[in-house]
Amino acid sequence: MARAFDTGEHLAVQAGTGTGKSLAYLVPAVVRAVETERPVVVSTATIALQRQLVDRDLPRLADSLADELPRRPRFALLKGRGNYLCLNKIHNGSEHGSDPPEADLPQEELFDPVPATALGREVQRLTAWTSDTESGDRDELVPGVTDRAWAQVSVSARECIGMARCPYGTDCFAERARERAGRADIIVTNHALLAIDAVSDAAVLPDHELLVVDEAHELVDRVTGVATGELSATSMAVAQRRAARLVDAELSDQLDTAVAALTALIGDGAPGRIDVLDDDLATALAALRDAARRVRSAIDLSPSDPKAAAARAEAVTALSDVGETAARMLDSFGPPIADRTDVVWLERETIRGAERAVLRVAPLTVAGLLRSRLFERSTTVLTSATLTVGGSFDAMAGAWGLTSGPENPADSDNPKKPQIRWRGIDVGSPFNHAKSGILYVAAHLPPPGRDGTGSPEQLDEIAGLITAAGGRTLGLFSSMRAARTAAETMRERLDTPVLCQGDDSTTTLVKRFAEDPETSLFGTLSLWQGVDVPGPSLSLVLIDRIPFPRPDDPLLTARQRRVAARGGNGFMAVAASHAALLLAQGAGRLLRSADDRGVVAVLDSRMATARYAGYLRASLPPFWSTTDPVQVRQALQRLHTR
Structure with a gap:
């Protein structure tokens, strides 16, 4: 270095x-x-x-x-401005109050001395914390608060009115952190x-x-992720609400009409990648782009009153995000598909039990x-x-x-x-992988199906391996559906405890898993990369299938198509590379200290039979490998009884 x-x-x-x-x-x-x-x-x-x-x-x-x-x-730790309390927002609020869906109450009720709601109580606690904290850093608040509450006391970098105009500029937590970083x-x-x-x-x-x-x-x-833009009913409503009191009724009505049209369009749309821009979507995006730009241009950014200045800065930021994202989506459809630099897709996601439609645009590279x-x-x-x-x-x-x-x-x-x-x-590893670990590929199992859950043969294999290991298993699954199905089945068939991601916070589940060697923990992506459990509590890592991206993943499939259009192997460059990296991360959960021993079991026969299998195995540590189920169960039993 x-x-x-x-x-x-x-x-x-x-x-x-x-x-x-x-x-x-x-x-x-x-x-x-x-x-x-x-x-x-x-x-x-x-x-x-x-x-x-x-x-x-x-x-x-x-x-x-x-x-x-x-x-x-x-040395200093520096985070984005939104991670710090904003004193101006806490003491002055803003002219438009809170934004949906972060709050259901006006600003004055959120900061009321005797708040009636859970959100109001969280905000009151944050306000009191302002007097105690030296850093204003959200991560130092224990216990933490919801994103809804934090949104009432923080601003993004673009929403900040600036140190020179802010009456709390000299005491600003974010500016203090930046000053420390500068030294x-x-x-x-x-x-x-x-x-x-x-x-x-x-x-x-x-x-x-x-x-x-x-x-x-x-x-x-x-x-x-940072370079990805999105339009949703929520983000457009925030811009709409923030601008409503700052411009005349005619301009506000134009924005309202454009927002309503696009909200209805994406609400009725089918999720998936959008390769061809139809007339309705083109018209709605262009109307939103133009209305957001007109309203943004009409907002006066010069008031000296900090409360007014903050409201205008927040409105301009929201309008800019909406207008620029709409423009970027329109521009992305200009070149031929093979030459495009962005991909647009419609996605439906569930947040706090409510489904919402989101139109996203992301760079292909x-x-x-x-x-x-x-x-x-x-x-x-x-x-x-x-x-x-x-x-x-x-x-x-x-x-x-x-x-x-x-x-x-x-x-x-x-x-x-x-x-x-x-x-x-x-630089290698301090571990002797060939002596400390076994890579077991269950070549006798049928290839995994498309339904996302394990076959009866795979579930039998999981039960047999965990029984041999005496619990001590981290199960890494390609989907939450697969993880839950396997967990429910194993709870019926095994005498050892089985935890599943979603039963409690991930931190709590990992702690329980680490403290009880007989416990197994099943889950998906965050467990592939975020678990560090050395010692006897983890001697078997189960991987249900090769973690290829979903065939309907709009971004990765678009990247794959782009590589193919330029003469490369799209599958190997994107899908296989994605899977290889995740496999390496998952296998890396096994050996966390020099004394650790165990098995990485891949329950996907393609790992032994497919033409790309060698490429995937070359991404893994050099474990001793086998496809013999009897041999691997005997090894797990020896580890259990040693």
Whole structure:
């Protein structure tokens, strides 16, 4: 890493659990930052790792290096503005009150001394917390509050009226955090804020030339999420409501009409990817775009009163989001399908028991964005336990924009553009995978069906494996339906407890699983990547099927089609790479300490028979492998009784 900082060559490092990744990048980062008086930014995907770095690793490192450095290194945690209390919103509120669906009450009732609702009581608690907290950071509030309550006391960066105009500017929690970050040698942040810094023209992070991206396998998805726009009845109603009192009735009516037309259209629409823009949708999007722009232009942003200024800033932000998203959706249909850079789809999702329709637009690739706004500006070290796919860094490097090709044609229009210099290193693992773990592929099972639940043969296999293991099983399933079906069946057939994601909070379930070796835990995506249970409570990881993306996933299928149209293998570049990365993450749950032993069981016979099976297995640790069910059950029984 120190060499990368010296040469400007980007570095991708795969380092397994237990290799000390954080210390490996923090030591050279701290030394470099202190010696040059130039900060290093460290970005992570999860709050847990951010807290580990700031609360544990960096303080210990600062103590250890005290005699080697000219001064003690400074470090700070920086999050997006919406993670901090907004004093102006708490004390002044806004002219339009609360926005649906975050609140059902006017602003004055939310902040009433004797609130009658649960939401009002949460807001009152947040108001009282303002006097006690030093940071205003939502993550430091225990117990936490709902998103509905937090929305009443926070603003986004675009809704902020600015430190100079805000009467609480000098006491602003977000500005204080930013000021601390500006003085720090190591700035710890998250991928979302890093993406916002890259996407927006405004500088969100302090100037930096050196960047470390931990949990780098998450980077593309997090940047894609930030770059995704959406239109829903809720988001349009917020813009409508915020603008209603700020413009004349004629303009307000135009916006109301446009919102009503698009709301009705997407409410009646069929979910799925939209490849052809029909006349009705084109007309509705154009009307919304034009109305939002006209209303936005009519709002006066110059009032000196902080309450009025805040209301106008919030309205302009909501209108800009709606208008720009509608315009982006319209523009995305301009080029031929093979040349498009965005995909649009309609989705139906359930939130708090209510279904809503959402029209979304997302980039087909963020490679060009990452290249131009990240790698061409900062020397970057990317690290994770899982960066190689099929035994190579090529897939990740293409997704990041470090290389070009059918999957990432970033340089196809400009072959003279200098190639980005980078290299990949796999530092291995402290574990002896061949002696500590077994990869068992249940080749005798029928291929999984399309209904999303396990076959009777697969359920028999799960019961037999868990019985042999004496519980101690983490079941990773491709869908919640499959996880629940398996859990219900196992509860009837097994004498050991079975927990299922959704029974309680994930944190509570993992704690119960870790504390009782006979307990099994079934779940889906968050368990594939978020479980760290060393010791005897986990000796069997079950994977029900190869985790290919859903065949109706609008974004990944559009990416797959785009690769194929440019001469690449869309299935291998997108679907197989996606599955390989998740398989590696899931298999990584097994060995978390040097003494751990166990089995990763893949209950999908395609892992042994399909033409892509070798590619997927090359993405996994080098476990000893077998397809013999008797042999693997005997091994689990020995582990259980040792």
